[in-house]
Every structure is written in structure tokens, then in C-alpha cells.
Amino acid sequence: MTFPLGWILESAALPIQYRAIIEVAKLGDEVPSSYSNTPYFHKPAVEIAVRQAYDGTWNNAMLALPSKGGIDGIGSINAVRRLLEFGWDKDSPAVYQARRALFRLLAEDEDPAQLYEFQAKPGKSHEPEVAAHHRQLLREAAGATLAQAGFESDPRVRGVARRTLERVMDYLASPLAQKPWVRVGNQQVLAAEASPPSVYALQMLAHMPLFRSEHYTAMETLYEYLTRPLPRQEGVQMVGKKLMPVPLLVLGDLLPHRNAVDADVPMALAWLETIARLGFLRRNDNWCKLFERFVDDCGRDGIWHPHKGMAAPKTTNPFVWPLFPLEAGSAGEERWTDVTFRIGLIARLSGRTIELV
Secondary structure (H helix, E strand, O other), X not given: OEEOHHHHHHHOOHHHHHHHHHHHOOOHHHOOHHHHHHHHXXXXXXXXXXXXXXXXXXXXXXXXXXXXXXXXXXXXXXXXXXXXXXXXXXXXXXXXXXXXXXXXXXXXXXXXXXXXXXXXXXXXXXXXXXXXXXXXXXXXXXXXXXXHHOOOOOHHHHHHHHHHHHHHHHHHOOHHHOOOEEEEOOEEEEOOOOOOOEHHHXXXXXXXXXXXXXXXXXXXXXXXXXXXXXXXXXXXXXXXXXXXXXXXXXXXXXXXXXXXXXXXXXXXXXHHHHHHHHOOHHHOHHHHHHHXXXXXXXXXXXXXOOOOOOOOOOOOOOOOOOOOOOOOOOOOHHHHHHHHHHHHHHHHHOOOOOEEO
């Protein structure tokens, strides 16, 4: 596959340039050690870092998304994920300061303060099931972030990965996995006992190759589950006495056809990257065909352009926000750098030969 490294270095933001050289082109040995400082000169990354509170968190929140067009209100997990995507190291000051709060989330800690933005309103309390639901999501999101930062070998991260995988495997081995829906009123919703994996659980496993090799059989079962047809029902689950939207739970194949790609290009790339890291991309014909379509859209020069229109793709998916876009501008050639970089990264992760131009 042709990867336009020269064009990336001329047109892309610093984090994309850096990651293209290190992760796609694999030229780390050919650049000076000082080049590792490149991502720290990116203004949007610095703006996130300087908003960090003294306790290492942002806005006393974890999964909160920022206000449209800015970073006000950003949650700590999304802030750290964003910095990691910008190429910041796990020992950079902002990420280092955030690690304590993230590691604490891995523990079975029932302190109400550890629910962050999911805390009950003053004078009220959550049902135990609702609190447990939020804690589980925060635990998996924190584990995914720490795994991405490079803490796969940490026993705390391995512990949450093991517990998460065991819970999902128990669910997939049960009859409930075949018929997880119950009727509540006139609506079909996920049963309270259903435990499908979240996108954060998949991200965590995707960044833990050694752990995956130790649980090969479970990973095979997970692959079979991820290729199931996506149900038509909306992602809503009975949690305690409440019906709660669960958009971050994966109920089947999130990328079954071209229409799904066209509907949300950034999410399609995030999914393809995740399954490539999991080692699943090359063994699934449909996902391979959808990725080949991205490659074909790059043309001979290796630069991606959309099928229709000239606008940079956008997404409203909360999981994808930290990944896309890394580019600060959206007017000139930089409109295509994010997608072009991700295509090259996915190709490298899936073992394809990269031809630099």
C-alpha cells in the first residue's frame, strides 16, 4: 500500500507527522531522539494539558465530552485518551498526573465520589444496580486508557482485563447471549443480566497483545460474537428499575456494510483500527473489503478523498471523539490528513506492506 509520508510531513499537524513517522513508516531509528518532543508543541494538546486540575483530573468528570467546538467540560478519560492520540507519552506531566485517578477507578471502590459525573444529585442516591453499571463502564474505560498508555503488564490493568473478559465469556456461554431481549411495555430492551462487551473493553484488549495470547480461546469466542449481525433493537438496557441507553455496548458487527461506513467514516476507521489491533481484520472478508474501499479511495498518490463532497468527515460518536480529528484545521489539504494517516496505521497494524512516497 502507498503511504504519502512526504505529503503528510508537508500538510499535517505535528502529532500526525510524528505518529506517521513512528507508527506507520517505522522510521524511529532514523530520526534524532529529540524528535520525540514534536507532539508537545501542538497547541490543542497543550490547551488540554493546562486545563488539568491539581488532583490530575479534568472538570471532576471522566467520560464527559467537551462543548461543541472547544474543550470546556472535557472528562479526564477523554482528555488522557486525546493526549495519547496526540502522541504524548505515559510519563509526560499531564498523563503522569492523571494516572493516579485512573488507577483508582480500577479498584472495586464504592466511594460515591468515584462516580464523578455519574454521581446522584444532591439529596438523592442511585439504585445499587445503576451505580454498579456506571462503575463498570468507568473501570473499563480507565483500563482501556491505561492499556493504551502502555501499562499492559501492570497487575491492576491485567486484573480488570481478566475480570472483564471473564464476565463477557460467562455471558456469551449462557443461553441469554442468544436471546438477550425482554419486553418492557411496548419496547424490546436488553435484560438486566446481559453483559455484552463495551467498546472500552475491546479497546483495552486491543492494546494488550500478551494478555490476548494468554486467553486465545476466549478471543476466538469474542471474534465469533463480533461478527454476529447487529440487532435492530436500540441499545437500551434494564438497569435496576430504569431503562438506560447503552450506546457504548457492542451488540454485534458495528461495520456490516458500506452504508455503515458512509454514515460515520471516523467511527468506521476507529472500529477497523480496534479490530486490526485485536488481530481480527485480516480474517474477516467483509471488514477487509470495507478497508480496501478506503485504500482504493486514496488513489495513486496515497491521499484519501471522500466519495462525495469536499468536506472533512465528522462524527458524534462519544468513543471516537479523542481520536478524530487530530488535525486543527479543516480548510485546505489538512482535511484529508486524519483519514489518510488512519488508513496507513490500520494497514501497518494488519501486517500489510507499506510503500512510502
